Amino acid sequence: xxxxxxxxxxxxxxxxxxxxxxxxxxxxxxxxxxxxxxxxxxxxxxxxxxxxxxxxxxxxxxxxxxxxxxxxxxxxxxxxxxxxxxxxxxxxxxxxxxxxxxxxxxxxxxxxxxxxxxxxxxxxxxxxxxxxxxxxxxxxxxxxxxxxxxxxxxxxxxxxxxxxxxxxxxxxxxxxxxxxxxxxxxxxxxxxxxxxxxxxxxxxxxxxxxxxxxxxxxxxxxxxxxxxxxxxxxxxxxxxxxxxxxxxxxxxxxxxxxxxxxxxxxxxxxxxxxxxxxxxxxxxxxxxxxxxxxxxxxxxxxxxxxxxxxxxxxxxxxxxxxxxxx
Amino acid sequence: xxxxxxxxxxxxxxxxxxxxxxxxxxxxxxxxxxxxxxxxxxxxxxxxxxxxxxxxxxxxxxxxxxxxxxxxxxxxxxxxxxxxxxxxxxxxxxxxxxxxxxxxxxxxxxxxxxxxxxxxxxxxxxxxxxxxxxxxxxxxxxxxxxxxxxxxxxxxxxxxxxxxxxxxxxxxxxxxxxxxxxxxxxxxxxxxxxxxxxxxxxxxxxxxxxxxxxxxxxxxxxxxxxxxxxxxxxxxxxxxxxxxxxxxxxxxxxxxxxxxxxxxxxxxxxxxxxxxxxxxxxxxxxxxxxxxxxxx
Numbered sequence: 237x238x239x240x241x242x243x244x245x246x247x248x249x250x251x252x253x254x255x256x257x258x259x260x261x262x263x264x265x266x267x268x269x270x271x272x273x274x275x276x277x278x279x280x281x282x283x284x285x286x287x288x289x290x291x292x293x294x295x296x297x298x299x300x301x302x303x304x305x306x307x308x309x310x311x312x313x314x315x316x317x318x319x320x321x322x323x324x325x326x327x328x329x330x331x332x333x334x335x336x337x338x339x340x341x342x343x344x345x346x347x348x349x350x351x352x353x354x355x356x357x358x359x360x361x362x363x364x365x366x367x368x369x370x371x372x373x374x375x376x377x378x379x380x381x382x383x384x385x386x387x388x389x390x391x392x393x394x395x396x397x398x399x400x401x402x403x404x405x406x407x408x409x410x411x412x413x414x415x416x417x418x419x420x421x422x423x424x425x426x427x428x429x430x431x432x433x434x435x436x437x438x439x440x441x442x443x444x445x446x447x448x449x450x451x452x453x454x455x456x457x458x459x460x461x462x463x464x465x466x467x468x469x470x471x472x473x474x475x476x477x478x479x480x481x482x483x484x485x486x487x488x489x490x491x492x493x494x495x496x497x498x499x500x501x502x503x504x505x506x507x508x509x510x511x512x513x514x515x516x517x518x519x520x521x522x523x524x525x526x527x528x529x530x531x532x533x534x535x536x537x538x539x540x541x542x543x544x545x546x547x548x549x550x551x552x553x554x555x556x557x558x559x560x561x562x
Numbered sequence: 563x564x565x566x567x568x569x570x571x572x573x574x575x576x577x578x579x580x581x582x583x584x585x586x587x588x589x590x591x592x593x594x595x596x597x598x599x600x601x602x603x604x605x606x607x608x609x610x611x612x613x614x615x616x617x618x619x620x621x622x623x624x625x626x627x628x629x630x631x632x633x634x635x636x637x638x639x640x641x642x643x644x645x646x647x648x649x650x651x652x653x654x655x656x657x658x659x660x661x662x663x664x665x666x667x668x669x670x671x672x673x674x675x676x677x678x679x680x681x682x683x684x685x686x687x688x689x690x691x692x693x694x695x696x697x698x699x700x701x702x703x704x705x706x707x708x709x710x711x712x713x714x715x716x717x718x719x720x721x722x723x724x725x726x727x728x729x730x731x732x733x734x735x736x737x738x739x740x741x742x743x744x745x746x747x748x749x750x751x752x753x754x755x756x757x758x759x760x761x762x763x764x765x766x767x768x769x770x771x772x773x774x775x776x777x778x779x780x781x782x783x784x785x786x787x788x789x790x791x792x793x794x795x796x797x798x799x800x801x802x803x804x805x806x807x808x809x810x811x812x813x814x815x816x817x818x819x820x821x822x823x824x825x826x827x828x829x830x831x832x833x834x835x836x837x838x839x840x841x842x843x844x845x846x847x848x849x850x851x852x853x854x855x856x857x858x
Binding site for chain 1: 601687694696697699701702703704705706707709710713786790793794797798799800813817820821824826827828830831834835838839842843846858
């Protein structure tokens with residue numbers, strides 16, 4: 237077990253190097269440098285430009301800059317934000333809980349709907365329930381999350397208010413005036429989390445249905461049926477538990493998409509998270525912040541994958557044993 | 563030998579015909595195909611729609627008639643905040659979105675399948691290096707890299723399509739690699755090798771035809787995803803730049819006044835949704851039609 241985790245961590249090293257290098261290359265191999273726009277500015281003095289170039293280390297060759305940057309990164313230093321000169325790490329960590337709250341809630345919400353939907357679809361394979369579920373799932377898969385978010389706002393925040401129905405807040409994380417009790421925060425969470433969940437449901441349902449169908453076809457299920465166990469016990473006692481195992485890994489694999497979705501949803505709902513931070517940074521050309529956030533998304537994703545792998549190997553001993561033998 | 567190839571060709575033509583027959587039996591897929599064709603015709607005839615139906619150019623603004631509701635002031639589907647005709651812009655936007663997704667998908671397919679075949683064929687070090695590289699790309703949320711790249715380079719949409727393909731090839735390359743490996747170990751490949759077939763010939767004659775259906779199905783899944791991602795980027799102000807309309811930047815513009823003109827939010831999103839849904843459904847039909855194991 238420990239060996240498996242260590243090996244898995246070691247596998248992450250080249251991946252991390254690759255990700256950091258890619259991000260570095262994208263930002264640093266731009267034709268022209270961050271100071272080139274300053275050089276066009278007649279008000280900028282040449283000695284200032286010289287000084288900034290040196291401070292940013294732009295006079296050094298790229299590999300030296302990469303190694304320096306990597307060294308700083310290892311110490312948790314992602315540099316200073318170019319807009320307000322606060323450490324990028326602090327700004328990212330400051331909004332991280334918000335993003336995690338949003339993504340985790342949406343994930344839970346999506347699974348809450350997708351698991352029963354997928355399992356019942358598989359148990360009642362080819363029934364009308366299965367067919368309707370398939371139609372819904374196919375439709376959901378084609379909905380852009382940001383459009384869904386806007387539609388939810390229009391319906392539940394704008395139209396419901398017009399119609400005199402109880403309505404939900406359209407944006408923000410809490411009410412500015414009441415400064416947010418728990419109920420208020422939950423109210424603000426409902427729409428963005430639903431918008432993010434709705435687009436995930438399709439994938440999860442499909443996967444769970446397929447996994448459940450595969451499990452139902454296994455020999456031990458037939459054995460359980462043959463020895464006269466009631467159908468309910470076979471499906472939910474035997475098949476269900478085994479069918480859900482691979483889900484652990486898939487949650488890890490789906491993380492890039494979940495975080496990617498958060499980018500847009502945070503923007504629409506003025507949710508003060510990592511995605512919104514990054515997008516504001518792109519508007520002000522705050523490259524250090526964009527780089528930091530991109531890396532952070534990547535780290536978060538890899539960490540999620542790692543966690544999923546470890547959990548899976550705990551849940552299914554065949555995995556770590558199989559890898560150890562190799 | 564000559565005759566054998568022509569037989570193989572005829573057989574594959576027969577396969578295509580048989581697949582089409584099976585596809586036609588899938589009513590949902592056929593309806594989806596009709597919807598997609600309608601959307602494509604609508605987008606390609608944007609110029610005609612502008613001249614003969616709406617009478618507005620896509621850039622033509624009438625600030626005094628801004629935010630008209632559908633049907634008001636001769637705007638069939640209303641006007642946006644600059645008083646530009648929504649119907650005309652939907653058609654032009656469709657042209658951009660469809661063209662973009664198709665170009666990006668073709669480029670991604672080319673890169674992904676070439677890498678996949680090389681990795682599957684070469685194995686060993688080449689394979690390991692290429693696949694680790696794919697892992698790196700797969701482990702980063704592609705949207706965040708796209709945001710990073712497009713905020714720095716502000717690419718035009720041809721370049722953006724290329725960037726898409728450079729970031730998103732790993733998905734198909736893994737599939738093609740897996741398929742290549744499994745085909746390479748088949749006895750008939752060995753037989754062809756014994757007969758003196760070169761690697762290029764093996765790939766062109768034996769591997770490619772076998773991977774083609776998978777690539778087609780993959781394209782049907784990924785084109786909707788590309789349309790949505792492009793719309794997302796444009797929605798963030800990083801993709802297709804105004805005044806050129808795209809479904810994504812129309813949504814961006816409309817989200818500022820959804821209180822008064824909700825149709826302006828609804829319509830571009832609906833176009834994205836219908837396009838993505840119809841291509842997905844066609845893909846499902848293709849999968850059933852192309853998988854020979856499904857026969858009978």
